[in-house]
Amino acid sequence: MERYWNEEIECMSREDMKKLQDERLVAQVKHVYENVKYYRDLMDEKGVKPEDIKGTDDLYKLPFLSKADLREAYPYGLLAKPLSDCVRIQSTSGTTGKRVVAFYTQNDVDMWEDCVARAITAAGGTDEDVCHVAYGYGLFTGGAGIHGGSHKVGCLTLPMSSGNTERQITFMRDLGSTILCCTPSYAAYIGETVHEMGLTPDDLKLKAGIFGAEPWTEEMRRSIEKSLGIKAYDIYGLTEISGPGVAFECSEQSGMHINEDNFIAEIINPDTGEVLPEGEVGELVFTSITKEAFPLIRYRTRDLCVLSRKKCSCGRTLVKMAKPMGRSDDMMIIRGVNVFPSQIETVLIEQGYSPNYLIEVDRKNNTDTLDISVEMNPDQFSDKVKDMQDQEKALAVAIKTMLGINPKVHLVSPKSITRSEGKAVRVIDKRKLIDNPAK
Amino acid sequence: MSNVRQISVFLDNRPNQLKGVMAILKNGGINIRALSVADTKDFGILRMIVNDTEKAVDVLKDASYAVAVTEILAISIPDAPGQLSRVLDILGSENVNIEYLYAFTGASDKAVSFVIRVDDNENAANALTRGGIIQLTENDIAEM
Structure with a gap:
């Protein structure tokens, strides 16, 4: 039987939900206009006043925010509350120079954790469960968000963070973890390690997993479910909007319910900004209508996605988003970390290399690999052999410092990387991360 | 001091790379006296001594190759057991660290020649001279 964390909201009629969203949006736009000069200027520029927004039907009138705005407004430019009202900062993983930082009031943290609690409940979690949190802790929202939601549900929470896999499994076995929360690739790796240690799923009490922060396929889901003897649920989120739990999967495992009492989702044409009707693929845009400290309006996620209001067998009426099918920019997610080719380019130029490079991303043994071919500098x-290998190592260290993940750097001959006339092909992503849309 | 100039060329770890360099040298009428290739997982370094260093460097650079010129030591020793060992004893006693060495054939079938790459050429050359090891000049090699 399906259980809900907040049945009233999760199963609310579309009509009531729209009414709630209308009220919250009107108040939010007013709050932002009054307190965030950056967004007020954008609205003024577009000639939109808070009075023009009477409900969600007027959402399209409002200007978009993008990651570039967040960088430009770093760190306080989009803050809508005095710092004395804020209790938390989280940050996105590895971005060029200025990171994106998000602020939270206690209400914001409560809202976020409430969203995560819905996800844990949808995955079958109750206060009887032992929730094993193997997302990284720290500025990354994965650890903190799931941790808070787990507390809210009343699960016995194991704040493992990531790494030291054998210890993870030992704790899992000794302390009876029932719900595993981490990135899907780490879950797959844990599954393999369990078998390498001579254990089987029967030696563990795991029943469910909540996996997110990176793309994964149905095939990978089935493989994780088999190797760990669990049901695997997807979870979606982004630091800019709050963190994991913006959307979550239910027992139907066919897309993620968006917590639309807090986040209004739109799908737009990434080229024109025009709002697309339900069922069309486009860029996912979020408006946070309850966030106090860092309320983003019409934030462009760059995730390409489709929304559906088809009746869900779980009983929830919250709109569902499909797994993102790609990006409308060149961002890659490698080992859970956001990577832009431009970041790698910046390091190359700083280190005296030509900005001709080729990035190859693959997934081997469930771990993402990052190989970067760089034209060697003839002057160096x-x-x-040792000198040249030292150059490779030094460059790998500099890139690791920028991205937070270890690449393999390969020096190649000057001018050997193909120059293309138009848009350079810088990235070859060999991973199969999205399911065949034709199915 | 009889330091000899060696040309190094960066090679990608792909088929036909050495062939490409050889074609360029052939077109330039360059003759190779000594050659070795060091290889790693990612790339190779071709090292050679040629009869016309300046010209070889010019034609390779024109073809966008990464080229370095390094001064190395070249020696000629009798083709007999224990000869290389004697050279290494001499260098070892002076604490000379050898980066790499490779053999090449000279004009005589009674002698064998070696390229020796060390960090301190002067110290090594003096030690070899004191030890009675014949050192070759670039001219010696070109005329072989």
Whole structure:
């Protein structure tokens, strides 16, 4: 039987939900206009006043925000509450120079954790469960968000963070973890390690997993479910909007319910900004209508996605988003970290290399690999192998410092990487991350 | 001091890379006296001594190759057991660290020649001279 964390909201009629969203949006736009100069200027520029927004039907009139705005407004430019009202900062993973930082009031943290509690409940979690949190803790929202939601549900929470896989499994076995929360690739790796340690799913009490922060396929879901003997649920979120739990999967496992009492989702044409009707693929845009400290209006996620209001067998009426099918920009998610080719380019130029490079991303043994071929600098060419290998290592360290993940750097001959006339092909992503849309 | 200039060329770890360099040298009428290739997982370094260093460097650079010129030591020793060991004893006693070495054939079938790459050429050359090891000049090699 389906259980809900907040049945009233999760199963609310469309009519009531729209009414709630209308009220919250009107108040939010007023709050932002009055307190965030950056967005007020955008609205003024577009000639939109808070009075023009009478409900969600007027949403399209409001200007968009993008990651570039967040960087430009760093750190306080989009803050809508005095810092004394804020209790938390989280940040996105590895972005060029200025990171994106998000602020939370206690109400914001409560709202976020409430969203996560809905996800844990949808995955069958109750206060009887032992919730094993193997997302990274720290500025990354994965650890903190799931941790808070787990507390809310009343699960016995194991704040493991990621890494030290054998210890993870030992704790899992000794302390009877029932719900595993981490990235899907780490879950797959844990599954393999369990078998390498001579254990089977029967040695563990795991029943469910809540996996997110990176793309994964149905095939990977089935493989994780088999290796760990669990049901695997997807969860979606982004730091800019709050963190994991913006949307979550239910027992039907066919898309994620968006917590639309807090986040209004739109699908737009990424080129024109025009709002697309339900069922069409476009860029996912979120408006947070309850966030106090860092309320983003019409934030462009760059995730390409489709929304559906088809009746869900779980009973929830919250709109569902399909797994993102790609990006409308060149961002890659590698080992859970957001990576833009431009970041790698910045390091190359700083280190005196030509900005001709080729990034190859693959997934081997469930771990993402990042290989970067770089044209060697003829001025630094040495007849000694060690000198050249030191250059490769130094460059790998500099890129690791920028991205937070270890690449393999391969020096290649000057001018050997194909120059293309138009848009350079910088990235070859060999991972199969999205399911065949034809199915 | 009889330091000899060696040309190094960066090679990608792909088929036909060495062939490409050889074609360029052929067109330039360059003759190779000594050659070795060091390889790693990612790339190779071709090292050679040629009869016309300046010209070889010019034609390779024109073809966008990464080229380095390094001064190395070249020696000629009798083709007999224990000869290389004697050279290494001499260098070892002076604490000379060898980066790499490779053999090449000279004009005589009674002698064998070696390229030796060390960090301190002067110290190594003096030690070899004291030890009675014949060192070759670039001219010696070109005329072989």
